Amino acid sequence: MARFATLTIGLLFSAIAGLQYTGIASGQASGDGWITLFDGKNLDQWQGEAGNNATWRIEDGSIAVDKKDKDPKAIVSLVSKQSFADFELRAEFWVSDGANSGIYIRCTDPNKANSKTAYEVNIFDTRPDPGFGTGAIVDVAKATTVLKTGGKWNTYEIVAKGSKFTVTLNGVKTVDGAEDKRFPMGRIALQYGQGTVKFRKVQIKPL
Numbered sequence: 331m332a333r334f335a336t337l338t339i340g341l342l343f344s345a346i347a348g349l350q351y352t353g354i355a356s357g358q359a360s361g362d363g364w365i366t367l368f369d370g371k372n373l374d375q376w377q378g379e380a381g382n383n384a385t386w387r388i389e390d391g392s393i394a395v396d397k398k399d400k401d402p403k404a405i406v407s408l409v410s411k412q413s414f415a416d417f418e419l420r421a422e423f424w425v426s427d428g429a430n431s432g433i434y435i436r437c438t439d440p441n442k443a444n445s446k447t448a449y450e451v452n453i454f455d456t457r458p459d460p461g462f463g464t465g466a467i468v469d470v471a472k473a474t475t476v477l478k479t480g481g482k483w484n485t486y487e488i489v490a491k492g493s494k495f496t497v498t499l500n501g502v503k504t505v506d507g508a509e510d511k512r513f514p515m516g517r518i519a520l521q522y523g524q525g526t527v528k529f530r531k532v533q534i535k536p537l
Contacts, residue, residue, distance in 0.1 A: 357412075367410055367518065368393065368532040375411055376520075380441040382406040384522075392424070392528040393520065403524045407434065407443040410518040416537040419488040419518065422530040427480035428456045429525025432468075435490055436516035443519035445469055449510070450521070451488055451497055455480050465504030467495060473504040483530065491537055 357375045359365045367375045370391035378384055384406040385396040397404050414436070425431050430453075437448035444450070450468040455478050457463035465473030477499055487498040493514075497505035520529050 362535075364533045364535045366531075366533050368529065370530065373408070376408045377411055377440070379407050379409060379443060392530045394528065395522050397522075403430075405430070405521060405523040407519040407521050409437065409440045409443060413515055413517050414490075414534060414536060415515040416491045417489075418535045418537060419486070419490075419533070421486045421488075421520075421532045422483055423453065423479075423486065424483050424526075424528040424530070425453055425455075425480055426526040429480065429527055430454050430457075430521075430523030431525075431527040432521040432523075433486060433488065434517075434519035434521060435488060436513040437519045438513055438516045440517055440519075443517075443521065447513075448516055448519065449490075449495065449513060451486065453479060453521075453527075465497060465499045465502075467497065467505055467508060467510075470510045471495065471497075471505045471508030473497075474506065475502050475504050477502060477504065489537075 357365060373386055378386055383398045386408055387394050393408065395406060397406060421433060432453045433451045434443045434448035435451065437443045439447040445468040449470060452462060452464055452466050452468050454463045460476050461472035462468055463476065464479050465475065465477055484500055489496040493509045493511045495505060495508045
């Protein structure tokens with residue numbers, strides 16, 4: 331009997347230890363409230379825009395896309411299946427020099443993600459108007475500090491709370507408390523335009 335009890339306790343501790351090292355699956359909230367939308371393993375939490383003529387895949391732990399029309403300037407977006415209102419978003423991205431990309435937040439039309447249906451946190455180092463380039467929210471807030479992101483991995487931290495927005499790029503706050511009331515809720519969309527664009531890790535924490 332004692333031997334059986336010892337074996338049972340041993341199995342219980344093994345099970346607990348196993349749970350401590352089990353990762354949080356995409357789309358599930360961790361103990362601190364963060365939801366992993368992309369972890370480098372699957373695209374279960376995402377969908378392409380209807381008719382965007384693109385094939386999405388995972389390459390070396392990052393999201394990649396094949397544009398079937400082969401137009402290097404074509405812009406397509408991968409859209410989250412879930413909608414969010416108030417949140418903090420973290421995303422790691424890599425772009426080539428001259429790439430045109432961005433992250434749409436509170437996208438109200440999952441089949442047409444753009445700056446007219448969502449807030450566009452821009453990634454566009456060579457935009458003719460650098461104020462609304464990388465680090466800015468297009469048509470809402472210019473970047474207070476203009477940073478270059480081409481050819482390296484970068485981290486965006488975006489906070490949307492009510493009508494106020496804060497954007498931090500690589501630890502530098504580029505938008506601080508900008509206000510706009512057009513879109514109170516919507517989806518997240520990752521924009522792939524000209525050049526090479528990669529997103530490696532995307533997490534969101536509802537507030």
